[in-house]
Amino acid sequence: MVTQEQCLYWDKQDELGTFKNEFALPNNVIYLDGNSLGARPKKSLNYAQHIIQQEWGEDLINSWNKADWWGLPTRLGDKVGQLIGANAGETVISDSTTLNLFKVLSAAVKIQAEKYPHRKIIVAEKDAFPTDIYIIEGFIDLINQGYQVELIEGPAGLSEILTTDVAVVVLSHVNYRTGYFYDMTAINQQIHASNALIIWDLCHSVGAVPMDLNQTDSDFAIGCTYKYLNGGPGSPALLWVNPKHRDQFWQPLSGWWGHQKPFAMAQHYQPANNIRRYLCGTQPIISMSLIECGVDIFLQANMQKIREKSLKLTDLFIALVDQECAEYGFELITPKAHQYRGSHVSYQHPHGYEIIQALIARGVIGDYREPEVLRFGITPLYLGFEDIWHAVQHLKAIMQHQEWNNESYLVRGEVT
Secondary structure, eight states: OOOHHHHHHHHHHOTTGGGGGGEEOOTTOEEOOTTTSOOEETHHHHHHHHIIIIIIIITGGGHHHHTOTTTHHHHHHHHHHHHHTOOTTSEEEESOHHHHHHHHHHHHHHHHHHHOTTOOEEEEETTSOHHHHHHHHHHHHHHOSSOEEEEESHHHHHHHHOSTTEEEEEEESBOTTTOBBOOHHHHHHHHHHTTOEEEEEOTTTTTTSOOOTTTTTOOEEEEOSSSTTOOOTTOOEEEEEOHHHHTTOOOSOOOGGGBSSGGGOOSSOOBOSSGGGGOOSOOOHHHHHHHHHHHHHHHHSOHHHHHHHHHHHHHHHHHHHHHHHGGGOOEEOSOSSGGGBOSEEEEEOTTHHHHHHHHHHTTEEOEEETTTEEEEEOOTTTOOHHHHHHHHHHHHHHHHTTTTOOGGGGOOOSOO
16 A cells, blocks of 8 residues: 555655755646646746847847847757757747648658658557648648658557658657657667658657657657747647758748848858758747756756656555555556657546546646546656645545536537
8 A cells, every 4th residue: 555654755755855945836737748738847937037038129129140040949958958868959939830840740751752752651550649640741731742641559560660661750758648668779670670760750859758769760750849948838849850861852831041041142052061951930038048047957867867756756656556546437548568668648538638627626737638638747856745645635525526527527628
């Protein structure tokens, strides 16, 4: 039996426990949704005021040089790169994950078309975050060159579909719904053995699990910064390209920020000879700047220690649900094996939506995903072991007293 006293003891032994002080969290809230929107770093408030009041308000357009607004996408890219196994000059922060997927998918398909023009299949997961599939479908429709998307159900389906017709594979490093964690090294080897290219979606893994894009010989990667990296709602996304591919093709959204000499105001496009060629137009400086507040916290921590605590916390969550809520019909869909588990825990339940609403009413914030999935994001830098204990006790009370059976919880807003 796991006890509250045991959880308190683990908190006292926690090497990362002090990092919670770096975040502004509401009182009486247990936040288990950092895998959807990360908590606000405390220093972001003063930093935002500095950017608005000084850099924009006082220095005005001089801040493009004085505050290095122009270099912000690559300077931040290098910082984020330290968390994903990238070297300096390989990563850029720009636009959204959706747009960045379009850019790297265009590059990957173009590279493959020159080598293997007969390859016309783009592979994705059936259970991928839908925007990945939507972008692939839109891209195929746009270029109208006979490509088609094939959807697989998990890693087992990959082996079956990797034929000589596959050009590109798009995979989520950690599945957004189940929390399944792909073995990047093994998957890359498998895909490259068939002469296909891999695009990794890191949205649910960057800042949650250790990775090394260079060491594993990945091809392309994209991902958001507003989840585990705590960059703020809608903060611009990351984009990484293996140097061996970077100069083979320029992405089709060829805006002036990606030009080799942007201030020459040339009439024709010439891509930058570095990662800046994956930029488009003028970047959202205020929201982009705030990413640094969250990333700097991660750079003070140790990614391996974060992973170790994540696994302990998710182990605890699973064990406590088994211990306290076994009779209430929760079906775990997240792998128990550490090597296949990311940093969130998901359960299916016929009343999943209503249960999440009841938890939120109690100050325990998780989220819901169709079909019938309750997701609980485990963010080691601002969650402790006692937090997990209390969260499961709230879940138990909701089930014991059928608090989920409330008509108001059946009403869904635009965002569910």
